[in-house]
Amino acid sequence: MRFKALLYRKVLQRIFGKLLLLCFCFVLPGCASGKLGDASTAASSVPAEQMIEKSAELKEEQTRLPVSPGTAFEVRGRILTWRDGKQAACSITFDDGTMDQYSLGAPLLDAYGLRGTFFIITGPRDEGVWKDNEKQRSLFSWEQAVLLAEGGHEIGSHSVGHPDLRQLDREGQKETVIAELQDSAEAIRRRISPELLSSEGGLTFCWPYWRTNGNLVKEAEQFYLAARAGEGPFMSSIVRDPYEIHSEMVLSTDSFPGWVRKLQISSQLRGWTVFSFHGFYSAGGNTKASGWQPVSTGKMEALLLHLSENSFWTAPFGEVFRYAVERQAAVLDIEEVSPDGIVIKLEDGLDDSMYSQPLSVEIFPPGDMNIEIIKSARDEEIPFQLLENGWLRFDVRPDGSPIILKSSP
Ligand SMILES: [Zn+2]
Numbered sequence: 001m002r003f004k005a006l007l008y009r010k011v012l013q014r015i016f017g018k019l020l021l022l023c024f025c026f027v028l029p030g031c032a033s034g035k036l037g038d039a040s041t042a043a044s045s046v047p048a049e050q051m052i053e054k055s056a057e058l059k060e061e062q063t064r065l066p067v068s069p070g071t072a073f074e075v076r077g078r079i080l081t082w083r084d085g086k087q088a089a090c091s092i093t094f095d096d097g098t099m100d101q102y103s104l105g106a107p108l109l110d111a112y113g114l115r116g117t118f119f120i121i122t123g124p125r126d127e128g129v130w131k132d133n134e135k136q137r138s139l140f141s142w143e144q145a146v147l148l149a150e151g152g153h154e155i156g157s158h159s160v161g162h163p164d165l166r167q168l169d170r171e172g173q174k175e176t177v178i179a180e181l182q183d184s185a186e187a188i189r190r191r192i193s194p195e196l197l198s199s200e201g202g203l204t205f206c207w208p209y210w211r212t213n214g215n216l217v218k219e220a221e222q223f224y225l226a227a228r229a230g231e232g233p234f235m236s237s238i239v240r241d242p243y244e245i246h247s248e249m250v251l252s253t254d255s256f257p258g259w260v261r262k263l264q265i266s267s268q269l270r271g272w273t274v275f276s277f278h279g280f281y282s283a284g285g286n287t288k289a290s291g292w293q294p295v296s297t298g299k300m301e302a303l304l305l306h307l308s309e310n311s312f313w314t315a316p317f318g319e320v321f322r323y324a325v326e327r328q329a330a331v332l333d334i335e336e337v338s339p340d341g342i343v344i345k346l347e348d349g350l351d352d353s354m355y356s357q358p359l360s361v362e363i364f365p366p367g368d369m370n371i372e373i374i375k376s377a378r379d380e381e382i383p384f385q386l387l388e389n390g391w392l393r394f395d396v397r398p399d400g401s402p403i404i405l406k407s408s409p
Contacts (some may be wrong), residue, residue, distance in 0.1 A: 075342055076364040077332050081237050081270050082323070083360050085393060087311035089237075089272040089320045090263070092116040092304075093228060093247065095158055095206060096130065096278060098291035102140035104280040106148055108297060112304040117317040118148055119158035119206035119228070122187040132162070138290045142191045149196035154316035156204040157184040157224070166211040177219055181205070185223045202354045204228070204318040210249070210276075217243040225354065226321045228274060234265055235272045239324045245317075247274040252293045256302045263306065272320055275303075322357040326350060330359060330398045341371065341407040347400035358395035363405065365392065372408040377401040 082089050092109065094101045097120030109116050121139070124130045130137045140148075149155050159165070159180045168177050185203050197203065202225030207216070210230025220227050220243050232246035239245065248262055259275075266273040279291025283298045307314045315323075329348040336343040342365060348355060365371055374382040374394055382403065384394035396403055 074366060075334050075337050077334055077344065078362050079327055079330055079332055079346070080360040080362060080393075081327070083313045083315070083395075085360060085362070086313035088263070088267040088270055088313070089323075090266075090307055090312045090314045091272070091274045091317040091320050092277065092314065093156075093206065093274055093317050094118045094277045094291075096121055096132075096137065096162070096291060097125070097139050097145070097158070098130075098279060099138040099140050100280040100288075100290045100294065101277070102144050102148065104282055104297050105277065105300065106151070106153065108300055108304060109153070110151060112308055114304060114307070114314045115152045115154070115316050115319075117154040117156055117204070118145070119156045119204075120145060120188070121158050121160070121162050122184040123160040123162075125187075130162070132292070135292075137292075146192055146196065149192050154204070154318050155188060155192055155197065156206060156228075156317065157181075157188055158206050159208050160184045160187070162208045164209055164211055165207065165216050166209075166213055169213060169215050174219075177216065181219055181223050202226075202318070202322075204321065205243075206276075210247070212244060225318065228276070228317060230276070234262075234269055235274070237270045237272065237324060238328060239272075239321060242321065242325070245274060245321070247276040250275055250277045250293065250295060252295055254295065254299075256299050256306075259303055260306060263310070263312070267311070272324065274317060319357060322355050323359065326355050326357055326398050327359055332361060335402060337366070339369075339407065341369070342405040344396075344403050344405070345400055346396045346398045346403070348398035350398075352397075352399045356397050356399065358397050360393060360395050362387075362391040362393045364390060365405070365407070370408045371405045373406045375404045375406065377403070 092114065094105055094116060097118055101118060106116070106118075121130055125139055125142055125145075128139055128141060130139055145155050160183050161180065163176070163180060165177055165180060168180075185205075188197070188203060203223070205220055205224040205227040207227060207229050212220075212227070212229055217227075225242070226245060227243040228247050229244040230247060231249055232244075235246055248259075263273055277295070277300075279289035279294030280297055280300065281289040281294045283296055313320070326348045329350055330346055331348075333345040333347070334342065335345050342363065344361075344363065346359060346361060371384075371386075371392055374384050374392070376382060378401075382394050382396070384392050386392055392405070
């Protein structure tokens with residue numbers, strides 16, 4: 001499965017296509033096209049302030065772009081940067097698969113109706129104990145991993161035995177590297193049924209000790225859809241390196257205000273924050289941490305409350321990844337506008353068996369048109385919201401099938 005080359009060629013073609021379209025329309029007022037996609041194309045190498053300005057400017061421009069010019073019915077449409085129009089995205093991820101994550105971390109997520117990603121070491125899972133150098137860490141079982149997946153959480157891989165893969169690569173131990181990547185993916189697929197693997201056949205990975213390099217990325221591409229790495233520049237809404245997605249390393253000494261500051265910057269960038277958690281201990285100290293650098297459940301709860309009360313789309317790593325990739329590639333077409341309603345199409349050109357996350361879109365119908373129902377090509381009703389500003393917001397799978405917005409007579 002060599003996803004990256006093919007996928008990124010497509011994504012780049014789409015992005016460049018759209019950039020050209022946007023630039024063209026900017027230079028020639030009055031020009032228009034029936035196609036548009038997400039316009040947040042900020043580059044990660046420019047300073048944060050500039051980046052914020054640039055993405056805001058493009059967003060505004062996109063909103064003004066008429067998509068059905070020359071007809072009596074002007075319709076506008078846009079693909080939202082994140083699900084439900086949220087300002088930024090956040091993924092709560094857990095490394096190693098220790099017992100405290102199951103007994104303390106997951107119930108907290110469940111209490112807030114949020115779903116996370118558990119990157120598990122597969123090798124010692126049957127024994128229930130992982131020898132992490134001097135430390136013995138208790139692990140949750142495969143049965144408990146299945147329960148997490150049934151609760152909507154993502155199970156990803158963190159290798160078989162947590163070796164330093166970069167060191168193995170330096171020593172030329174290519175076969176061991178491949179076995180660590182491949183056997184772990186196979187173990188997860190053997191134990192957890194495909195419909196419970198939220199990544200729709202494409203598992204995600206997280207690098208042991210956050211260490212990776214170009215050789216390792218090439219190997220990981222064969223077995224995984226994406227991989228999480230360690231700290232790096234803030235992530236914008238654009239995914240550039242699917243196998244080196246930066247994360248915020250969580251340490252016991254972290255403060256809650258420190259996390260909030262990071263989230264505020266990410267929010268200004270309309271970006272994606274990925275937290276990399278390990279251990280937990282309960283507020284009363286009744287439950288001992290088994291994971292590395294444990295944090296209190298109280299601090300975790302403050303974070304989850306903050307995410308819920310602010311405009312963050314909190315979703316598993318693989319889900320946010322696929323949303324971003326699809327949105328980068330997708331084109332929204334207004335196919336037809338008539339007194340009966342509007343027909344749109346959303347297509348990302350990607351493999352629908354792997355990339356079928358619905359994208360949130362908004363359509364602004366002509367002034368006197370009253371949309372009463374939205375249906376898929378399979379005649380399924382699609383729920384929508386009518387926003388105060390007159391836009392209709394709903395979720396669509398970017399598979400190119402027609403979506404019908406029927407107006408009331
Ligand atoms: Zn680890």
